[in-house]
Amino acid sequence: MMNKFNRIQITLFSMAILFFFLVLSYMTPLTHDDWTWGIHFGTDRLAEWFKDYNGRYMGNLTEILITRSNLARYLLMGVLGAALVVLPLFIAKTSRLALGFLSFFLILSVPLGMFKSTFAWTAGFANYNTAIFFILLYLLIVKNVFNQETPRYNTLAIWIALPLGFISQLFVEHATIYNVFAALFIIVYSFVKFRKYYVFQLLYFLGTIMGAVMMFTNSAYVKIFSGADNYRSVETDQGLLSQIYEVFYKDMYKLFIMNNMWLNIVLALVTILLLVKAGKNATTGLVIIKNSLVTILTIYALYVPIVKNTLHFNFFTDTFKNANFEAWLSVLFYLAILLSVLFFAASKIKVELLFYLLSAAFVSAPLFLITPIGSRCFVIPYLFFVLYIIRLLVYACESDWIQLSNWLVPLAAIAIVTSVAYGVIFYQIKTADDARMTYVSEQVSSDAKIIVLKRLPHEEFLWNSTPISGSLQEKTFKSYYKIPQKTKIIIQK
Structure with a gap:
């Protein structure tokens, strides 16, 4: 059990992590598909309820929201980023700061390809980080099934079980499949261990079934499995x-x-x-x-x-x-x-x-x-x-087996150094992006026919932050930033 000091300690740690991810989200520019979702393409897809696109309904709605509201983007990416660090601590029932810093370091040390396509890309974050957030939230509620004591679920948990299961299914497909089987496993394991069924678990499982049906009845998946989709496919030639x-x-x-x-x-x-x-x-x-x-x-x-x-x-x-x-x-x-x-x-x-x-x-x-x-x-x-x-x-x-208090200082040091490095990198990105967009705005105001677009520093930390000439993203980039389509953009090498 956490004493008062432990609660204060983990609360302050969580607030510090939240502050870091809020600042990181503020300094991360919109890139690639974000420009597409932030203009009429996003609302056009919504108007057709994402027909022939995908069944990631909650992920798509999230992306439409956070590409139109900076405040919503900063808050969501900040809160969920911090949650991915802190929720493993809560699930494991620990308030040890050493483990908090270790969790923080491990999240920051994800491979660069993973970082730039999730934490630093709004479109990726809206689907993948939200999906794992809801999985961890579910595990936080059902973690007691692994203990010896009989699990108990309060009234609030029971009330949110069905919608939680349903919403969790509408982000990414492999998470949707996993959630169904994980929920079923928890029900079976709980019955074998405690000889009892639990209303929360049953309602959550029902919600996952309903959500999975809603996702995979989207017509996009018929096209994928038939080979008619231009991007995604299920291999059938071998x-x-x-x-x-x-x-x-x-x-x-x-x-x-x-x-x-x-x-x-x-x-x-x-x-x-x-x-x-x-x-x-x-x-x-x-x-x-x-x-x-x-x-x-x-x-x-x-x-x-x-x-x-x-x-x-x-x-x-x-x-x-x-x-x-x-x-x-x-x-x-x-x-x-x-x-x-x-x-x-x-x-x-x-x-x-x-x-x-x-x-x-x-x-x-x-x-x-x-x-x-x-x-x-x-x-x-x-x-x-x-x-x-x-x-x-x-x-x-x-x-x-181990005294983690002896490891607090080195773990804190490596986590802080890594976070400061990210802070410096994204401060430089933010500064350069602000200067780039100020220049673009000035050029548009002066009816310039050609705009020379500088590349951002540390582009390896971002998902296609500079539009490729002649691509759809060049068109959506122009639309999002109100650049006339006839204006020629030259990427500075």
């Missing part, structure tokens, strides 16, 4: 297993786990802590398993920072062979974490930890069948891994 394996070694292993360098290092460290502490008095057979798992975890955690990033070395000159090697090495790392929990975690946390780890894989599974996939699709499994880390460390503290 066998199912062949399709899955191709996605697996080309994209999935990197986006799901290998690109998460800092997350992987922490995953390996906390899992090794579990193996070392819980496996102290293991039998000879388990000691062999433990040492094998420690070896796999260590090798993989160091593979990217040393072999790839420092030595720039590939074990195979053939690209296909090297991709296959890295893909199977990634599978081995993930399986090593699963087996560590399965063999060595105490029964009181085993199911909960396995639930988070398997959820990361399950929510990613539909992406094997849909192309294209991008880094933003994996912000949801990334948060499940963060949740696993935080929950395991809470247990480690309760078991006196």
Whole structure:
């Protein structure tokens, strides 16, 4: 239980994190699809209730709102950004500042491709970050099913269960599929463990079914599965297993786990802590398993920072062979974490930890069948891994395996340094964007026929912040900023 000091401590921490994400959202410019949603295209799609577009109704409505209201954008991106840091702490029932800073650092250390297509892109944020927010909110409510005490749900939770389940389904497709099965698992697990059904769980599950039906009855998915969609498709030219394996070694292993360098290092460290502490008095057979798992975890955690990033070395000159090697090495790392929990975690946390780890894989599974996939699709499994880390460390503290108070200063330092670096980067972006748009406004006022558009600094942190000449985004960029379509835009190299 939190005492008064702990509540004050976690409240101040949460306010500081909220302030950071509010400032970050203020300094992040609209880019790419944001210009499209912010003009008549967004309202045109709304007028047709997103027919033939997609079933992400809540995500689309959110995007229409926050591209038209700066205040709404700052508040939503600020609050939800902070929530993704703080909710894992609440789910794990901890107010330890060291874990708060660790969660903050892990969120900030997402791969650059994931960051720029979610936290720094309004269109991505409106769908993907909101989807994981609602998943974490649900887990916050049902977390007690993993405890020994019988769960209790207050009247408010029961009243919001149906709409919460329904709304959660209208952001991104793979989250929609996951939510149905996660809700069903919680019902079955609760009944097996407590021999009882709970109204909240049943209503939430009903809401997820209703939301899933609403999403996937959008005519866009008929076009996707028939191959008539120009962007998204379900591969049908090859066998199912062949399709899955191709996605697996080309994209999935990197986006799901290998690109998460800092997350992987922490995953390996906390899992090794579990193996070392819980496996102290293991039998000879388990000691062999433990040492094998420690070896796999260590090798993989160091593979990217040393072999790839420092030595720039590939074990195979053939690209296909090297991709296959890295893909199977990634599978081995993930399986090593699963087996560590399965063999060595105490029964009181085993199911909960396995639930988070398997959820990361399950929510990613539909992406094997849909192309294209991008880094933003994996912000949801990334948060499940963060949740696993935080929950395991809470247990480690309760078991006196580690004194996290000794790690508070270094964890706070690395989180603060990272956040300051982001602050400086986005301050420079904001300053340059303001100057760029002031220049554009002046040129438009003077009826200039040609506008030379400067690129923003640190564009690698943004999702297509400069429109490509001749593209749809150049047209929507002009419309959003009231630049005559006949005006020629030249991108300064």
